[in-house]
Amino acid sequence: MIQEKEYKKRKDKLANKLSPHSVGVLLSAEYKTRSNDTEYPYRQNSNFYYMSGFKEDNAALVFVKTKKSFKTVLFVQKKDETIELWSGKRLGEIEAKKRFSVDEVYTSDMFEEKLKEFIKDKNNLYFDLDSTDKRVRNIKKITKKLSSHKNIALLVNEMRLLKSSSEISLIKKAISITKQAHHRAMQWNKTGKKEYELQAEIEYVFKKNGAYSDAYTSIVACGNSANTLHYIDNDKALVKDELILIDAGCEYAYYASDITRTIPVSGKFSQAQKELYNMVLEVQLKIIKMIQPGVKKSKIQRKSEKLLCNGMIQLGILKGECKKLIKDKEHKKYYPHGIGHWMGLDVHDEAPYRDKNNKEIALKKGMVLTIEPGIYCDKNDKTIPKKYRGIGIRIEDNILVTKKGCENLSLKIAKSVQEIESFSK
Numbered sequence: 001m002i003q004e005k006e007y008k009k010r011k012d013k014l015a016n017k018l019s020p021h022s023v024g025v026l027l028s029a030e031y032k033t034r035s036n037d038t039e040y041p042y043r044q045n046s047n048f049y050y051m052s053g054f055k056e057d058n059a060a061l062v063f064v065k066t067k068k069s070f071k072t073v074l075f076v077q078k079k080d081e082t083i084e085l086w087s088g089k090r091l092g093e094i095e096a097k098k099r100f101s102v103d104e105v106y107t108s109d110m111f112e113e114k115l116k117e118f119i120k121d122k123n124n125l126y127f128d129l130d131s132t133d134k135r136v137r138n139i140k141k142i143t144k145k146l147s148s149h150k151n152i153a154l155l156v157n158e159m160r161l162l163k164s165s166s167e168i169s170l171i172k173k174a175i176s177i178t179k180q181a182h183h184r185a186m187q188w189n190k191t192g193k194k195e196y197e198l199q200a201e202i203e204y205v206f207k208k209n210g211a212y213s214d215a216y217t218s219i220v221a222c223g224n225s226a227n228t229l230h231y232i233d234n235d236k237a238l239v240k241d242e243l244i245l246i247d248a249g250c251e252y253a254y255y256a257s258d259i260t261r262t263i264p265v266s267g268k269f270s271q272a273q274k275e276l277y278n279m280v281l282e283v284q285l286k287i288i289k290m291i292q293p294g295v296k297k298s299k300i301q302r303k304s305e306k307l308l309c310n311g312m313i314q315l316g317i318l319k320g321e322c323k324k325l326i327k328d329k330e331h332k333k334y335y336p337h338g339i340g341h342w343m344g345l346d347v348h349d350e351a352p353y354r355d356k357n358n359k360e361i362a363l364k365k366g367m368v369l370t371i372e373p374g375i376y377c378d379k380n381d382k383t384i385p386k387k388y389r390g391i392g393i394r395i396e397d398n399i400l401v402t403k404k405g406c407e408n409l410s411l412k413i414a415k416s417v418q419e420i421e422s423f424s425k
């Protein structure tokens with residue numbers, strides 16, 4: 001759990017980043033219509049949640065900054081017995097004032113009127129320039145006389161790069177639930193079953209353990225389906241001698257986990273599957289060892305490409321000299337994606353990879369990223385040894401950068417051939 005004093009600290013920090021004589025606006029997420037009067041499950045906007053800890057919709061957090069001081073203002077939905085009967089309790093402005101470390105609280109219907117008041121004598125407005133929220137049109141209209149509109153999202157995203165110890169605890173909790181889910185998948189008897197049944201086993205563990213939702217749509221891809229990177233149909237049969245690529249992670253208390261394991265349907269890897277699997281695993285372990293403060297992601301990306309390219313040459317998937325193959329991007333056919341990404345409130349956390357001067361950001365203690373090398377051998381690729389055709393492998397862990405190196409937060413999720421096979425005994 002994140003304490004209110006941490007939210008207070010975040011707000012102070014963001015306020016300090018705003019230029020004097022400015023107003024900053026962060027908006028809650030909107031409900032999205034599924035059809036008619038039915039909505040998709042609500043998920044708070046990550047930047048708004050990071051700053052406020054407030055889960056309700058139709059809310060806004062506003063920073064009003066003069067030359068030296070600032071105040072924070074939260075807008076919340078009005079209490080309404082009839083609406084609450086249908087849609088659940090609202091906190092309301094009186095309770096919100098007690099609960100949250102903000103200077104003022106108003107009901108959301110006062111947002112525009114108050115915004116007009118706040119922008120008097122101000123020069124800049126900060127808001128999420130990419131927001132599609134329907135309130136943005138009026139915000140722009142009200143504030144069009146201000147000399148500049150700046151992107152508040154960039155400032156919050158920057159803060160989200162470094163995780164606090166309480167954030168790390170929540171990520172660890174998400175990973176521990178995801179671990180149980182992957183282990184259930186490993187021990188579950190897959191004979192004659194479908195991908196969606198395995199998905200159900202995994203997501204059962206998420207929900208059963210209090211995870212709000214998955215952090216992204218689960219990928220349960222048997223055999224050649226694993227070669228479609230974002231395969232989410234999950235509707236095919238599990239075929240006895242094939243591998244299943246499972247990329248699934250829960251979201252717990254708004255924090256993501258993002259784990260991929262590739263496991264045999266039968267419980268045992270074939271010789272060819274083992275060769276390919278161990279090659280990817282070796283690369284993954286070597287890359288994780290490189291992670292420490294000061295290292296840049298581009299360096300680990302290049303290294304992963306080199307290691308995988310060499311591995312593919314050894315297995316006869318690629319032919320030629322590694323340097324030339326990489327120059328000609330031949331390896332990309334089998335390893336087309338990045339080595340990893342930031343992770344936190346979002347699975348692909350919206351933290352920057354480059355600083356204000358467009359210089360690449362080096363790893364620092366407190367950052368969390370995924371490491372996920374993969375090899376994808378299409379069943380129709382006649383250029384590769386037959387035994388590897390139709391196999392797709394990705395191995396993904398979640399890594400915390402520490403003072404001197406890193407901690408693999410998902411280390412306890414079975415990963416070696418032996419560990420995975422031990423589940424089917």
Ligand code: GLY
Nearest residue numbers: 216247258372396
């Ligand atoms: N699950 C999405 C990814 O691995 O990036």
Ligand code: MN
Nearest residue numbers: 258370372396
């Ligand atoms: Mn990932």
Ligand code: MN
Nearest residue numbers: 247258259396
């Ligand atoms: Mn993933």
